[in-house]
Amino acid sequence: MNAVRGQLPLEGMPRRLYSCTPSRLNTWLDCRRRYRFTYLDRPQPAKGPAWAHNSVGASVHNALAGWWREPYERRTPLTASILVTNGWITEGFRDAEQSARWLGRARDLVSGYVATLDPADDPVGVERTVATRTKVIALSGRIDRLDRRGDELVVVDYKTGRRPLSQDDARSSLALAVYAIAASTMMRTPCHTVELHHLPTGEILEWRHTDESLARHLARAEEMAMEASEADERYRAAVAAPERGQSAERAPAAVPGEIDELFAPSPGPICSWCDFRRHCPQGQAAGPERQPWDALSD
Numbered sequence: 001m002n003a004v005r006g007q008l009p010l011e012g013m014p015r016r017l018y019s020c021t022p023s024r025l026n027t028w029l030d031c032r033r034r035y036r037f038t039y040l041d042r043p044q045p046a047k048g049p050a051w052a053h054n055s056v057g058a059s060v061h062n063a064l065a066g067w068w069r070e071p072y073e074r075r076t077p078l079t080a081s082i083l084v085t086n087g088w089i090t091e092g093f094r095d096a097e098q099s100a101r102w103l104g105r106a107r108d109l110v111s112g113y114v115a116t117l118d119p120a121d122d123p124v125g126v127e128r129t130v131a132t133r134t135k136v137i138a139l140s141g142r143i144d145r146l147d148r149r150g151d152e153l154v155v156v157d158y159k160t161g162r163r164p165l166s167q168d169d170a171r172s173s174l175a176l177a178v179y180a181i182a183a184s185t186m187m188r189t190p191c192h193t194v195e196l197h198h199l200p201t202g203e204i205l206e207w208r209h210t211d212e213s214l215a216r217h218l219a220r221a222e223e224m225a226m227e228a229s230e231a232d233e234r235y236r237a238a239v240a241a242p243e244r245g246q247s248a249e250r251a252p253a254a255v256p257g258e259i260d261e262l263f264a265p266s267p268g269p270i271c272s273w274c275d276f277r278r279h280c281p282q283g284q285a286a287g288p289e290r291q292p293w294d295a296l297s298d
């Protein structure tokens, strides 16, 4: 990072660029305690067991990325199906029978989806890392797929969850908007359209941003980044690095009361799915404990 470019006078003090992903900002927005556990406490507190729905999602994403890396003549539904099988992640399922059943579904999902694609229409990028920066923030992230349509780029994000999506999900996604800005900057090509491709329903939810709506998302990202950056600094000033030997416990860091308050919990429905629920009494009180396979439809 260029130290001079990374400074912005704020209240008379120079401030470093806050480097983050959209996921970090969304975690800050959702629950500050979870943000602290995820990004600040080191060693990171122990997480709960892996979720089966994450295994399905990662397996599908990996297969779709791998499909585009195959030579043109192998970009068939059968290849997609083989890629899912070869890369199947088995963590989090109730048993081998459930895992095998979901492998079959994932194969159908991915082979059905690629049958709708033109294998000759190579994307500009697959699992492409993009980055952009402003005076206060350096944002980066990975795009599932970046297409070229005419003179413009289109950000494509694959979704595999049960929940039906709406156009509003595409419109309001900070990540997609940031990716559009970053892709446009890096490739020197306009990028205003973002799309969610929901594999279970085959639906494509598209939103076409304006320059203004993209700028609003970026301004919101900067706002959150400034809050989070200030909280990070207060955390670092107040919390000593753990001594050797403590890391085996994988418990949350011991923090002063004021830091605990700064990174307050936000109990709600998300707590049932939070990886750090075991360390959070408020989260445990907010909703029932879930089995790792509970987000699957059976």
Ligand code: SF4
Pocket: 031, 032, 033, 034, 265, 266, 267, 268, 270, 271, 272, 274, 275, 276, 277, 280, 282, 283, 284
């Ligand atoms: S369990 Fe809920 S309140 Fe606790 S850290 Fe996780 S999301 Fe936050």
